[in-house]
Amino acid sequence: MGMDIVSEVRSHGGRQLVCKHRSTATETEMVFSVFLPPQAEQGGRLPMMWYLSGLTCTHANVTEKGEYRAACAEHGLVLVAPDTSPRGEGVPDDPEGAWDFGLGAGFYVDATEVPWAANYRMWSYVTAELAALVEAEFPVDPARQGITGHSMGGHGALTIALNHPEWFRSVSAFAPIVAPSQVPWGEKALGRYLGPERSAWRRHDAVALIEDGARVPELLVDVGEADPFLERELRPELLERACAEAGIRLELRRQPGYDHSYYFISTFMADHLRWHAERLVGTSN
Numbered sequence: 001m002g003m004d005i006v007s008e009v010r011s012h013g014g015r016q017l018v019c020k021h022r023s024t025a026t027e028t029e030m031v032f033s034v035f036l037p038p039q040a041e042q043g044g045r046l047p048m049m050w051y052l053s054g055l056t057c058t059h060a061n062v063t064e065k066g067e068y069r070a071a072c073a074e075h076g077l078v079l080v081a082p083d084t085s086p087r088g089e090g091v092p093d094d095p096e097g098a099w100d101f102g103l104g105a106g107f108y109v110d111a112t113e114v115p116w117a118a119n120y121r122m123w124s125y126v127t128a129e130l131a132a133l134v135e136a137e138f139p140v141d142p143a144r145q146g147i148t149g150h151s152m153g154g155h156g157a158l159t160i161a162l163n164h165p166e167w168f169r170s171v172s173a174f175a176p177i178v179a180p181s182q183v184p185w186g187e188k189a190l191g192r193y194l195g196p197e198r199s200a201w202r203r204h205d206a207v208a209l210i211e212d213g214a215r216v217p218e219l220l221v222d223v224g225e226a227d228p229f230l231e232r233e234l235r236p237e238l239l240e241r242a243c244a245e246a247g248i249r250l251e252l253r254r255q256p257g258y259d260h261s262y263y264f265i266s267t268f269m270a271d272h273l274r275w276h277a278e279r280l281v282g283t284s285n
C-alpha cells in the first residue's frame with residue numbers, strides 16, 4: 001500500500017486532493033480524488049461518500065464539475081472519486097476506439113476474458129484495494145459509508161451496494177444504467193469483459209440482482225427527462241418495476257428539461273449529499 005499526493009488545493013475550508021498509487025488489482029498506476037472537509041482537521045473519523053463516474057470520465061470530471069464541496073463541507077463528508085478504468089502503456093482499449101468500452105469504461109467488473117482480464121479489474125480495485133487504501137490514509141469511518149454515481153457509475157454504485165448492502169448506509173444514483181444486460185452499452189461491455197454466458201452478468205446488473213433477491217432498504221435516483229440516453233440505455237422504468245416487486249423504497253425523480261451532463265448532476269448533487277448525510281452523519285455504529 002502507499003500513495004502520493006499529486007495536487008492539493010484548499011476549498012470550502014477543506015482540502016481537495018488528487019492522489020496516485022500503484023494498483024495490484026489493475027497492475028497499473030491509478031489516480032483518484034479525495035475531498036477532506038474542514039471537520040477532518042478536528043480529529044476523529046468522518047462519514048464518507050463514494051462517487052463513481054460514467055463512461056469517458058476520470059476522477060477529474062466530477063472533481064471539476066460536480067459541485068460537491070460546499071455540501072461535503074456543510075455535512076462533514078469525505079468524498080472519494082476513483083477513475084473508471086485502468087490506463088497506461090499496454091492496457092488494451094476498444095479495437096475501434098469507441099468511447100463506450102475499454103479505456104474510461106471499466107463498468108466496475110473484474111473481467112474474465114482475454115485480453116481484458118489482466119487489467120480491467122475495477123470491481124476488486126474499488127471495493128477492496130481502494131477501499132483499504134482510503135481507510136488507511138484518510139480519517140474515514142468505514143461503518144458510515146454512502147455510495148452514488150452517474151450513468152455507468154450509477155450502475156457501479158447500485159451493483160456494489162446490492163452485492164454488499166452491509167457496507168453502505170445509503171445508496172443513490174444519477175441517471176444510472178439500471179439493467180446493463182438489457183441495453184446496448186451493457187451488452188457490449190459485459191459480453192466482452194465477462195464472456196457470452198449471461199448468468200455471469202447477473203451480479204453486475206442491478207435489476208437482475210433485485211430479481212435474484214438482493215436488497216437495500218431504499219434508493220434515491222434522479223434522471224433527466226431530456227437525457228438522450230434515457231430510453232435506450234438507462235431505462236429507469238425497469239428499476240422502478242423491480243423495486244416495486246421487491247418492496248424496495250425507490251424515490252425516482254424524473255427532472256423535467258435536464259440532460260445527461262454535469263449541468264444535471266451538479267444541480268442535484270447537494271440534494272443527494274444532504275440525503276446521504278441524513279443517513280450517515282450523527283449516527284454511531
Ligand SMILES: N[C@@H](CCC(=O)N[C@@H](CSC=O)C(=O)NCC(=O)O)C(=O)O
Pocket residue numbers: 053054055056057061065099150151152153260261262
Ligand atoms: N461521446 C460523448 C458522450 C459521453 C458521455 O456522455 N459520458 C458521460 C457518461 S455516459 C455514461 O456512463 C459523462 O459523464 N461524460 C463526461 C462529462 O464530463 O460530461 C463524449 O465523449 O463526451
